Amino acid sequence: MEPPLEQPSPRGGLGRGARRILANVGWRALTDVGSKTITLVLYAVIARELGEASFGVFTFALAFVMLVTTLANFGQDGILTREVARDHGLVHRYFANTLALKVAVAMPALAVALGAAWAIGMDGTTRLVVVFLGVAVVVEALIQTCFAVYQAFEQLSLMPAVVITQRLVTTIPAIVAMLLGAGIVAVAAIYAAGTLVAIWLAMTLLVRRVARPRFETDVRSWWPLMRVAAPLGLAGVFITVLLRVDTAMLAFYKSHAVVGNYGAAYRLFEATLLVSWSVTTAVYPVFSRLTRSSQPPLALVFERALKLVVAPTLPLAVGAVLLGGDLVHAIYGSGFDSAGSALAYLSPAVVLYPVAQVSAALLVAQNRQVTIAVVYGLVALENVLANLVLIPLFSLQGAAAGASVSQALLAVPIFVLARRVAGSIDLPRIFAGPLIASAFSAAGMFVFRGTFALAVGAGLVLFVASLVAFERRFYPDDAGALADFLRRREL
Numbered sequence: 001m002e003p004p005l006e007q008p009s010p011r012g013g014l015g016r017g018a019r020r021i022l023a024n025v026g027w028r029a030l031t032d033v034g035s036k037t038i039t040l041v042l043y044a045v046i047a048r049e050l051g052e053a054s055f056g057v058f059t060f061a062l063a064f065v066m067l068v069t070t071l072a073n074f075g076q077d078g079i080l081t082r083e084v085a086r087d088h089g090l091v092h093r094y095f096a097n098t099l100a101l102k103v104a105v106a107m108p109a110l111a112v113a114l115g116a117a118w119a120i121g122m123d124g125t126t127r128l129v130v131v132f133l134g135v136a137v138v139v140e141a142l143i144q145t146c147f148a149v150y151q152a153f154e155q156l157s158l159m160p161a162v163v164i165t166q167r168l169v170t171t172i173p174a175i176v177a178m179l180l181g182a183g184i185v186a187v188a189a190i191y192a193a194g195t196l197v198a199i200w201l202a203m204t205l206l207v208r209r210v211a212r213p214r215f216e217t218d219v220r221s222w223w224p225l226m227r228v229a230a231p232l233g234l235a236g237v238f239i240t241v242l243l244r245v246d247t248a249m250l251a252f253y254k255s256h257a258v259v260g261n262y263g264a265a266y267r268l269f270e271a272t273l274l275v276s277w278s279v280t281t282a283v284y285p286v287f288s289r290l291t292r293s294s295q296p297p298l299a300l301v302f303e304r305a306l307k308l309v310v311a312p313t314l315p316l317a318v319g320a321v322l323l324g325g326d327l328v329h330a331i332y333g334s335g336f337d338s339a340g341s342a343l344a345y346l347s348p349a350v351v352l353y354p355v356a357q358v359s360a361a362l363l364v365a366q367n368r369q370v371t372i373a374v375v376y377g378l379v380a381l382e383n384v385l386a387n388l389v390l391i392p393l394f395s396l397q398g399a400a401a402g403a404s405v406s407q408a409l410l411a412v413p414i415f416v417l418a419r420r421v422a423g424s425i426d427l428p429r430i431f432a433g434p435l436i437a438s439a440f441s442a443a444g445m446f447v448f449r450g451t452f453a454l455a456v457g458a459g460l461v462l463f464v465a466s467l468v469a470f471e472r473r474f475y476p477d478d479a480g481a482l483a484d485f486l487r488r489r490e491l
Contacts, residue, residue: 075232
């Protein structure tokens, strides 16, 4: 078992375990930044070369397949990470059985997705895109199990090699194909081929750099594993519904062009999720080992994890409101005028989503997955019902507003519950600095909003300068912790 985190030093320095958390946040951030950047290039080229209708087909097909094949990721990875983080020897029990369970569940789920595509009368192009993206989603589910082992061993430095390689071997051939005249079906096929390269690389790195799990399955262990994972799996289903059902519902009410505009805005929102994914991935195995009375206490790590996600996402939310239209035009070009307003309506979700994610990770790590399933289930139901009203009345702006409302309904109760489990935390320490710095950033963006690049630069400089000044004045321990990590990057 990994050694526990060391107590932060009196002068604000970090112990070895906490430095490892920040390092893993960095590796996961690198993974997501690289992945999102390359994927954003792919989406931008699809939009520019193939048009908003083809982009809408791709967006709908991906959302449709992810919804129908959600059971392939039914919480097994989260349980694997939690249990193996506590006892590394359990990797032999969980890894092979998790892969086998996923295959057993994924293949029927994919068949259902394909059958449903034919049953509802999709056109031929959309059906083929669904086929290829269905294969890709199933393979990516298996890749995630490899990542769950990386996470349990806190070896997230291996993730960039797999994910960025996958994105490159997908995006470069896809762009070349489109420039040569290929359509959206060829792009989907290339996407599926890229996942096959990625799973080979993920397995190779797992065996050579992390652990050599025995590939032995025990069917008798499947039901106990599924029973423990079921609440987390249900939560995963509800999360997928929250993230994808608005796009799917929008496609039934509106044209491909409208879906394409919403997809353009939503991809920008999704790009901000790398902050919460990076921090949550790094702290989840640590949350699994800590308690209220451990050293450091659970509350301290929770407090700093929240600060790590709020500080970068709050100014991004402000920027989405003030500069969203210019950002959409700069990335996607003309033809996506409605995406800017949709992005503004999505801006509250930019900061609410990471608060909910970190809080949920703490609850799951402390064996409270049933609570998470209940909360996410209720909010997923609310989101579907709200979209039945909002989308017909307000189109993509209604879908975006509904997404933000749902994230608020998630973040508040989950944060309150996590705070009760972790113990007392210092709210001003988490939120005061980012709020003040974001106010200065907003002023800079507003003053220079006529020139996009200048507005972004002014907002960034003012945010960083004011946040550093505030933290050094009022919370020098936190500022010192980050400075200590940056000085010791070799760890």
